[in-house]
Amino acid sequence: MLSPTDSPRGKLLSQYVCARITRMDGIDVGLFDRDWNNTLYYFMMNADEQIYMRYGGRDARSPDSYLNLSSLERALEKGLELDRQYQKGELKKADRPKPLFPREIPLLVERTIARNACVECHLIGDYLNVHREQDGKLDKLTHMYRSPDIRTLGIELDVPKGLVVKEVRDAAAAAGMTPGDRLAAINGTPVWTFGDLQYHYDEVNRNAERIQMTVDRAGTLIDLSIALPERWWWTDLTFRQWTIEPRVYFDSVSLTDQEKRDQNLVERGGFASKVRRVDMFAEMTKSHELRVGDIVFGVDGVQRDEVANTAELFIKLRKTAGETVTLDVIRDGKRLQMKLKSYKMSFRK
Amino acid sequence: MRKPEALFSTVLTWVLLAGASPLLAQDDENRWLDNYREAIQEAKRTQKPIFLEFRCEP
Numbered sequence: 138m139l140s141p142t143d144s145p146r147g148k149l150l151s152q153y154v155c156a157r158i159t160r161m162d163g164i165d166v167g168l169f170d171r172d173w174n175n176t177l178y179y180f181m182m183n184a185d186e187q188i189y190m191r192y193g194g195r196d197a198r199s200p201d202s203y204l205n206l207s208s209l210e211r212a213l214e215k216g217l218e219l220d221r222q223y224q225k226g227e228l229k230k231a232d233r234p235k236p237l238f239p240r241e242i243p244l245l246v247e248r249t250i251a252r253n254a255c256v257e258c259h260l261i262g263d264y265l266n267v268h269r270e271q272d273g274k275l276d277k278l279t280h281m282y283r284s285p286d287i288r289t290l291g292i293e294l295d296v297p298k299g300l301v302v303k304e305v306r307d308a309a310a311a312a313g314m315t316p317g318d319r320l321a322a323i324n325g326t327p328v329w330t331f332g333d334l335q336y337h338y339d340e341v342n343r344n345a346e347r348i349q350m351t352v353d354r355a356g357t358l359i360d361l362s363i364a365l366p367e368r369w370w371w372t373d374l375t376f377r378q379w380t381i382e383p384r385v386y387f388d389s390v391s392l393t394d395q396e397k398r399d400q401n402l403v404e405r406g407g408f409a410s411k412v413r414r415v416d417m418f419a420e421m422t423k424s425h426e427l428r429v430g431d432i433v434f435g436v437d438g439v440q441r442d443e444v445a446n447t448a449e450l451f452i453k454l455r456k457t458a459g460e461t462v463t464l465d466v467i468r469d470g471k472r473l474q475m476k477l478k479s480y481k482m483s484f485r486k
Numbered sequence: 487m488r489k490p491e492a493l494f495s496t497v498l499t500w501v502l503l504a505g506a507s508p509l510l511a512q513d514d515e516n517r518w519l520d521n522y523r524e525a526i527q528e529a530k531r532t533q534k535p536i537f538l539e540f541r542c543e544p
Contacts, residue, residue, distance in 0.1 A: 140516060142516065150516045153536060153537035154519065154525050154528045154534050155517065155518045155537045155539070156518065156519040156520065156521070156524075156525035156538050157518045157541065158522055159542065159543045161540075163522065163523075169540070176541065176542050177539070177541045178540045179537065179539050179540070180536075180538045181535060181536070181537055182535065183529060184526050184536070189535065213537070216537070255543065257542055258540060
C-alpha cells in the first residue's frame with residue numbers, strides 16, 4: 138500500500154477527487170495538450186476545468202527521469218494552495234484553449250475510433266502531425282523536436298525537490314543561475330513542476346535567441362536572461378513512436394572546420410559528418426550500407442543547411458519518412474555515392 | 487517497421503514504470519474514478535480540486 142489515507146501522500150490525495158483516464162475518446166485534447174509521447178501525465182485542476190499545474194514529463198533517457206514521489210507530494214500541496222487561492226478569487230482565471238476532440242481528427246477516426254481501438258495518447262500526437270504534414274503545416278523543429286531538454290542549457294534539477302536546481306553549467310551558469318535556485322517562471326509564465334517547465338519551455342519559438350528564466354533565490358525572485366545555444370531544441374528522438382520522422386539508423390558527428398578543409402568540403406553551413414555508429418536495423422531493413430568512419434558530405438547533391446549540422450539531421454529535417462536519398466560519401470579517402478532509404482515506422486494496432 | 491525496436495521500447499517502458507515508479511501502483515485507500523465527467527461532477531459536489539491521471543493501458 139503506497140498511499141494509505143493516514144500517510145502524508147494519502148492525506149494529500151484524499152483532499153482531491155482522483156481520476157484515472159486510460160482512453161482519450163471523449164477528452165478535450167486541446168485543453169489537455171501535452172507532449173503525447175508521455176506514458177503517464179497528471180493535471181491538478183478544478184471543476185471549472187481550470188488547470189493549476191501539470192505533473193509529469195520525461196526525457197530521452199527514461200520515461201521516469203522526472204517522476205518522483207517527493208516531488209509529487211510537493212506538487213499536490215501546491216495544487217491545494219492554488220485551489221484555495223482560486224476559490225477566494227485570488228487566482229486569475231485562464232482562457233480556455235480551443236477545444237479539440239479525438240473525433241475531430243479524421244485519421245484517428247478512420248484508423249482507430251471506427252475500429253473501436255483504444256485512442257492512445259501517442260496516436261493523437263502522431264495523427265495530429267500526419268495531418269500537419271499533409272496540410273504542409275508540419276514544423277519539424279516545433280512538432281518533431283518537441284520538449285527540448287533543459288539539460289542542454291546546463292540545468293540539472295534536484296528531482297525530489299521539484300524545480301530546485303542541483304547543478305548548473307554552460308548557458309544557465311553564464312546567465313547567473315546557481316545551485317539551490319528554484320525555477321519559478323519561464324518567459325513570465327509561472328511554473329510549479331517539471332511538467333509545467335517542460336510544457337512552457339516547449340512553447341518557446343525555435344528561432345528565439347534568449348529566454349527569460351525567473352528563479353527564486355532565498356525568497357527573492359530574480360530574472361535571468363539565458364542565451365540559447367545552437368540547436369537548443371535538439372533531442373534524441375529514438376523513444377518516440379510516430380511516422381513523421383525519417384529513421385536513418387546511423388549517428389554521425391559534425392566535422393570540424395579543419396577536417397572539412399582537409400577534405401576540401403564546404404565549410405560554413407556544411408553538414409559533412411563522420412559516421413560513429415550504424416544501427417543494426419540499417420542492415421535488417423536494407424536502409425543503407427554506411428560504415429563507421431564514413432564521411433557523409435552531401436544528400437541529394439546538397440551539402441549545406443542553415444540548421445542541420447550533420448547528415449542525419451539534414452535528412453530528418455528536410456526529407457519525409459520513407460524517402461530514398463543519394464548520399465555523397467568519403468570512404469577510405471575515396472568519394473562515392475550510395476542510396477539511403479529512410480524508414481517510416483508503422484506501429485499502430 | 488522496426489518491430490523489434492518498438493517491442494523492446496514498449497516492454498522497457500512498462501518495466502520501468504511498473505518497477506521503478508510506484509506512482510503507477512494502485513492506491514488502495516483513495517477512490518479513483520475512471521470517468522472524466524464524473525470527476526468534474528464529484529469535484530463540484532465536494533468542492534475539491536481534481537487530480538487527473540492520464541496513462542496508457544499496459
